[in-house]
Amino acid sequence: MNISPNWLREFVDLEVDNFRLAQDLTHVGIAVESIVGEGDATIFEMDITTNRVDAMNHYGIARECSAVYDINLIPIKPKLPAFIREASFPIEILDADLCARYTARAVCDVRIRKSPPHIAQRLLIEEHHGVNNIADATNYVLMELGHPTHAFDLDLLEGGKIVVRRARKGETLKTLDGIMRELDPEDLIIADAVKPVALAGIMGGFDTMITAKTRNVLIESAWFDPAAVRRTSRRLGMHTDASHRFERGADWGGTSLACDRVAELVLEIAGGKLGAHHDAIARDLRREAVHLDRAELKRILGQEIPETDIVRILRRLGFEPTAQRATAVALSASTPIAVVETPDSYSVEVPTWRLDVEREIDVIEEIARVYGFNNFANTLPAFAGGVVELPHARAESSLRARLLALGYDEAVSTTFISAADAQRFAGEPAVALENPLSEEAPVLRTTLVPGMLQMLAWNFNRDAKDLRLFEMGHIFSAIRNRVGERGSLCFAGTGAATENSMEAKSRALDFFDIKGDAEDLLSIFAAESVRFDAPGADYYHPGRSAKIVLGKKVVGQLGQLHPEIAATRKFKQDVWLAEFDIEHLFALPLRESRYEKLSRFPQVERDFSLLLDSTVKYEMLQRLLEALHIPELRQVQARELFRGGTVPEGKYSMLLHLTFQSIERTLRDEEVAAWSQKVIAAIEALGGSLRT
Numbered sequence: 001m002n003i004s005p006n007w008l009r010e011f012v013d014l015e016v017d018n019f020r021l022a023q024d025l026t027h028v029g030i031a032v033e034s035i036v037g038e039g040d041a042t043i044f045e046m047d048i049t050t051n052r053v054d055a056m057n058h059y060g061i062a063r064e065c066s067a068v069y070d071i072n073l074i075p076i077k078p079k080l081p082a083f084i085r086e087a088s089f090p091i092e093i094l095d096a097d098l099c100a101r102y103t104a105r106a107v108c109d110v111r112i113r114k115s116p117p118h119i120a121q122r123l124l125i126e127e128h129h130g131v132n133n134i135a136d137a138t139n140y141v142l143m144e145l146g147h148p149t150h151a152f153d154l155d156l157l158e159g160g161k162i163v164v165r166r167a168r169k170g171e172t173l174k175t176l177d178g179i180m181r182e183l184d185p186e187d188l189i190i191a192d193a194v195k196p197v198a199l200a201g202i203m204g205g206f207d208t209m210i211t212a213k214t215r216n217v218l219i220e221s222a223w224f225d226p227a228a229v230r231r232t233s234r235r236l237g238m239h240t241d242a243s244h245r246f247e248r249g250a251d252w253g254g255t256s257l258a259c260d261r262v263a264e265l266v267l268e269i270a271g272g273k274l275g276a277h278h279d280a281i282a283r284d285l286r287r288e289a290v291h292l293d294r295a296e297l298k299r300i301l302g303q304e305i306p307e308t309d310i311v312r313i314l315r316r317l318g319f320e321p322t323a324q325r326a327t328a329v330a331l332s333a334s335t336p337i338a339v340v341e342t343p344d345s346y347s348v349e350v351p352t353w354r355l356d357v358e359r360e361i362d363v364i365e366e367i368a369r370v371y372g373f374n375n376f377a378n379t380l381p382a383f384a385g386g387v388v389e390l391p392h393a394r395a396e397s398s399l400r401a402r403l404l405a406l407g408y409d410e411a412v413s414t415t416f417i418s419a420a421d422a423q424r425f426a427g428e429p430a431v432a433l434e435n436p437l438s439e440e441a442p443v444l445r446t447t448l449v450p451g452m453l454q455m456l457a458w459n460f461n462r463d464a465k466d467l468r469l470f471e472m473g474h475i476f477s478a479i480r481n482r483v484g485e486r487g488s489l490c491f492a493g494t495g496a497a498t499e500n501s502m503e504a505k506s507r508a509l510d511f512f513d514i515k516g517d518a519e520d521l522l523s524i525f526a527a528e529s530v531r532f533d534a535p536g537a538d539y540y541h542p543g544r545s546a547k548i549v550l551g552k553k554v555v556g557q558l559g560q561l562h563p564e565i566a567a568t569r570k571f572k573q574d575v576w577l578a579e580f581d582i583e584h585l586f587a588l589p590l591r592e593s594r595y596e597k598l599s600r601f602p603q604v605e606r607d608f609s610l611l612l613d614s615t616v617k618y619e620m621l622q623r624l625l626e627a628l629h630i631p632e633l634r635q636v637q638a639r640e641l642f643r644g645g646t647v648p649e650g651k652y653s654m655l656l657h658l659t660f661q662s663i664e665r666t667l668r669d670e671e672v673a674a675w676s677q678k679v680i681a682a683i684e685a686l687g688g689s690l691r692t
Helices: 018-027 058-069 117-126 133-145 226-236 241-246 252-270 294-301 307-316 360-371 393-405 419-425 449-460 511-522 563-568 582-586 618-626 669-685
Strands: 031-036 043-047 091-093 099-108 149-153 162-166 172-174 180-182 188-191 196-199 217-224 273-281 290-293 320-330 338-349 467-479 482-494 530-533 540-550 553-561 575-580 604-613 633-642 651-660
Touching (some): 018 031, 058 133, 091 273, 099 162, 099 252, 117 133, 133 149, 149 196, 188 226, 294 338, 294 360, 307 360, 393 511, 393 582, 449 467, 449 575, 482 511, 511 530, 553 563, 553 582, 618 633, 651 669
């Protein structure tokens, strides 16, 4: 909303410039987003929070200025003549729950014309270009006082009365925007003796609007239930200046003032004679006083606030604090009895326009923000304990650091997934939500894979092709009618693989890349006997996936996303995934980094071209060579793998590359030859042989 500081100065005698005023208002929570224009044409573009309806107008912000600068607020007291012409129009409120108060005043013998320049100019602050002097008067008062009002053509109200009731089934109303609205029995309306004439708190009716023929007007000002106004406005898709305020809570006590202020303006700019005034009160919304304990005030704010400041701030804001003092009696043998009164607490009457203040803490907030947060001493909160590191903090930090070093970016997906994904990607029953945020995601995630695929799809749709993402989070399952929760890790790669050489040709990421990254993560932990057993779950490619087995426990799986699932999600490139149950990993100790001096002696390399049975896996060969316990055997690598051609069926050929090196001396040929014979013998024991 827009506010004119020049208009504010009519209510408070401000000595500060507009720039300082904007800063000070922002510091107390009445935010000025920007300043437009200069001099008398300056406009503050405000961002008023939804709970502060009282500040959505010039007089409400002037009240804030009064409290900030401790200056008097000039009251608005409409000057109205005595009744000259009586116009009787009884008011019936048939639903006190939805309408607590309805105030109306008649003005007769008016002349409809354009508004004078000073009114029209101020309406432009909120980009109102004027309708006629009567409608402009209601808009002017809305900007000034913040309470919505409406004017009817009194002569078009049939039966000479106002009825506030719910709509009847089948009733319709043509609103001021020219649209015929079908009413619902839950809608609150203003009616005459025959028909609806306005949607309560939203918009007036077309058939009773002010026109050039209007001579007598009825000005209304009321309090309507916020929920009822919100329900009707949402159902009809209508949002007006009036509904915006009524939905958030109007001032029950301000109906008569707003009505009189509009009448004063109408008499000024449209002439006429003042008619009768009716104020129908269906129920009193004044609230009980709030108890404010000074000890609680000090506990919350951390320091003592002087009594004079407490009383001053609250009264400037419209509250009425009454001190409740405890009496202390001082006794002395040499002096008479002395009675000392000390303020202990306050009973604070809350003004009707502050619907957001209900509890003691709300009153404390009012004192704190106006007193000035910058006036509080900088102190650290009391803390008697010590910082306690979570049990798996180091392990989690190590995993995250390693993945980032491997080129993966951390991502976070939603905790909710669809029932179809829960069934497709997990073998455990999912936990259904009683009140899901959407029908598309009604269960807690049983795995991180659906979220990872969704994030990949989001990137693919934005032409990002080379991706490496990881997520650490919790997954859930229903176990014996109880919710089970455990930690999980998922990382995915797709697109081009990272090459060590800048000159190397780009290649697509493959199984061995993702497997190598998984092995790198496992190296963080003191894990022994790690193996990869094919295949993985059924949502992986059956020939390009494996389970990760640690001892006898399956701690994860990895591989290529199944082509059918990739096609369903419209992926046009291979996606490689890896999952870990990190609860199993966290049960292992972290591997301690140890320094080992680099050898200054040369390496000796040997290649063995082997012919092996198809049932022999590389990890079997690796464990066999480890069992030889040759300290100088530093590295074992499978360089080439070949099937078909001259290789018999049921066999495959492998080029095995071994590196020997000592840190104490140069190796002799006979030593390397002896170790090579041990390697050949071990391979032959496994059923393999050297290729000739």
